[in-house]
Amino acid sequence: MKVGVDYYPEHWDVALWEQDARQMQETGISIVRLAEFAWSRLEPREGEFDFDWLDRAIAVLARHGIEVVLGTPTATPPVWLTHNYPDVLPVDNKGNAHYAGVRLHRCYNSPSLRKYGARIIEKLTQRYAMHAAVMGWQTDNELAANDCHCENCTLRFRGWLKRKYRTLDELNREWGTVVWSGEYSDWEQVKTPLGGSPHLNPSFLLDFRRFSSDAVADFNRFQADLIRKHSPGKFVTHNLWGYPVTADYYDMFDSMDFASVDYYPATDLRDDSKSRMYHGALTLDLTRGVKRRNFWVMEQLSGTPGCWYPMSRTPFPGMIRAYAWQSVARGADAIVQFRWRSARVGAEQFWHGLLDHHGLPGRRYAEFVRFSEEAGRLTPLLEGTTLQHDVAMLFSHEQLNAFQIQPQADGFDYVGNFKRFHTALLRMGIGADVINWRSDFDGYKLVIAPMLYLIDDEMAAKLRRYVETGGTLVLTMRSGVKNMNNVCLPERLPNLLTNLIGAHVDEYDPVGKDVQTLTFESGETHACAQWCDLLIPVEARSIASYSSEYFAGRSAITKNEIGAGVVYYIGTVLDAVGTKSLLRRIATDVGIDCSLDLPEGVEMTTRRAEGKQITFVLNLSKDVQTLSLPLRDCVSALSDRRFAGGDFELQPGAVEILVR
Missing domain, CATH: 3.40.50.880 (Class I glutamine amidotransferase (GATase) domain)
Incomplete structure (x- = not known):
């Protein structure tokens, strides 16, 4: 069981790095994710590379016993790249190129992105392949199927269709293009679904989504191959970001060693439209099912969410700890909090981290410290346990x-x-x-x-x-x-x-x-x-x-x-x-035990390994909950208190971990 944070040393004065690393060590942090958005600092100008700052940041963390997951920086192509090679930018269905300066502004089928992406990945992996503090790699960030209609995507989509249908006659027949005189008479007429109309042929639209999904899976595979070539023996993962998405995660993760997820449960609880993509327990179970094995949480809720929309509510007392344990209860073997410090610059200034803008520890930080201490203490108990279901x-x-x-x-x-x-x-x-x-x-x-x-x-x-x-x-x-x-x-x-x-x-x-x-x-x-x-x-x-x-x-x-x-x-x-x-x-x-009737907000799950059974009982609500559990002769892993069965009272955000 590992506990960590996402950290952006390039955003902070070098004088803070030592202080941050020391404080991280004191809280029990053992891993930090770095550099997934740092392409412009790693390659400030085309062909000019600067890894000195990253060397220093890794060295500072390593001195405090902290290992590093490095992200490939292709989610944020630098300005010089998009300026000199505009084919990197996706094109929308009206023919307009996306502007640079945000993130995820890249077309997976861009020759320039592949060329310069490969170069920065090779430089990174060659430099840190043997570094003792670098434990593994994350590809890109929150990959999703770009709805891109550039010339490269048009040509590749046409080729994708030719491989699937072989002839135009077959494509016309399978799509039913006879409707509304949509029949093609030449392959040059076949383009991506331009215009964005929902009334286009549904077979055409589904195949374009499949093509887009295949493109992102291929892009992820392309990165994984480069990483494994230059940094053999170290894991490769990616951080998915929730549902619904166009891209097929099962294909996207076929090249990964395990799945990771960015998990931001709704802080408004009852109606948080901004967080509906994160379907609570279902998101975690979906993530575990991607590779049918335990997973990592690469970004876990640490504070008030908010960026380019109004901020959501602050996590209630106990929420950060309870939801971190919820992730563990559903198969997470590592919890990485987003983020260590709240950003003072950029678009995510109000997506709060463990430390607010003043940098002083507060309630949320103390909650995280408690979770970190508990996770460290229970690591031997959790080792090797998985979820096994009927x-x-x-x-x-x-x-x-x-x-x-x-x-x-x-x-x-x-x-x-x-x-x-x-x-x-x-x-x-x-x-x-x-x-x-x-x-x-x-x-x-x-x-x-x-x-x-x-x-x-x-x-x-x-x-x-x-x-x-x-x-x-x-x-x-x-x-x-x-x-x-x-x-x-x-x-x-x-x-x-x-x-x-x-x-x-x-x-x-x-x-x-x-x-x-x-x-x-x-x-x-x-x-x-x-x-x-x-x-x-x-x-x-x-x-x-x-x-x-x-x-x-x-x-x-x-x-x-x-x-x-x-x-x-x-x-x-x-x-x-x-x-x-x-x-x-x-x-x-069918003989499956279904005797429980858990109140809303209460969850119970079990991780097992030979000779041990660990049951998590969580109150993810703001209300006191009382329930009767059919468990006997259990010991609390958190307090060593014996539980003989019967009624069980859970305070808001309460966590109990019972061992048999």
Whole structure:
């Protein structure tokens, strides 16, 4: 277990470096990330390099026992590069180049970015390959698929399409360009989706997103290859920044040793629109699932967020410590706080670090020191532990992109609906692995695969094999709608999945925000919204029917037994209570413990290794919470207090770590 900070020595007077390093050492910091935005200091003019300041900064940190993660600086091309080689800058769908002077202002397909990016990476890695204090590397920063329409991207997109479809006739057929006279007669006519209209061909738009995702994955791979060539034996990671994103993280991280994430939980808690990209526990579970192993948090909330928008609320007392432990509880093996000092210059002056602008320790700093001390003390206990679950949730960037291109109903949101299932499991104390929908899931008792809008024969067969051999599968509305080229399939919904669910969709109603009701066999009634599939069971049994509007009495949820397993099809979006009730029934049937009913803001997770089980109980809310835990004969790793079971009171931001 490692604890660290992000530090920008180039922003501060050299006289502060020694003081900062000494103070970091006193707080238990063992790692610092450096240089990911420092290209202009490393190469102030084309071909002129200055590493002396970085040598000195690393040496100061090393004297205090602190190791360094170096970032490649390609997220911020310097002014000389964008001025002399404007092909570095992305071009928007109106043909306008992005301006320099911000960050992430680079086109992954730019020959100049590749050329000069390779040179600075080679210089860095050659210089620090054998440095004892440099433990590993971070590529770039918060990579995302640029929506770039420059000449280089146009040519590469055309080549990407030629490799996929081979002929224009095939492309026209697969995209259905006959609609609105969109047929191409020459490859030169094929361009990126210019203009930004949402009414462009959806197959065209999805392929462009795939191309953009492939470009960023290739750019990350290009950097990883250079790093490993010149700095063998040291890890390579990247810091993803949340969801939703166009780029497919599973592809982007295929060249990384492990995943890292930048995690800024909402400080407003109830409604923080600026932080909705960070879906709390789901973000951490998604990150763990990228490589299906433990991960790092490369940027963790340290203070009030705010940059080019109004500041959010200050983290409440206990929040920084509690959310750091939440990250550990969900698989983080390193917590790196962003940032050590709050910036006095630049656009991020009000994205607060552990130290405010005056540099004096305060409440947030003291909280971090407490977490750091606890993490250091518990490192031997946590060593080698991982999360092991019976439930998998299948996440798909393909589906996410397709739904963004063609929103299905008022209020319909892929990630939001995915999170609805994840939250229901969390409230019942059920852990889940959130994994790539294409990866292996045979070993799980329960697989939840929401909204498989795009489908192919391979995936349909894989799901059927899983069920036939004893698995329990949950499918939902908007599954089996299209083929992988974003073209509607011709049979009754859910098309390739119809035989699996043992029912078909007679018709559907995108009810949006018009709330409906349904009733289970047991008599339970729950609200639903967004979408209503009206199902006709064939081999399946209806277990819930609508009880509102013209479709009252029509089947809403079915259960079908196939071979040794079971598949459920949920034809609507249940409210939170209904989702939890249904999943509790399903979990009980497959023998998964679902006895907990955790209040909002309370989480419980377990890390395991041979011979030990470590359970984290966290109150991430501002309220005192009381709960009854089914744990016996545990010892608190924080206080050595014995816990015999029963009621448990948690103060706001409280953390308990129980060992069996």
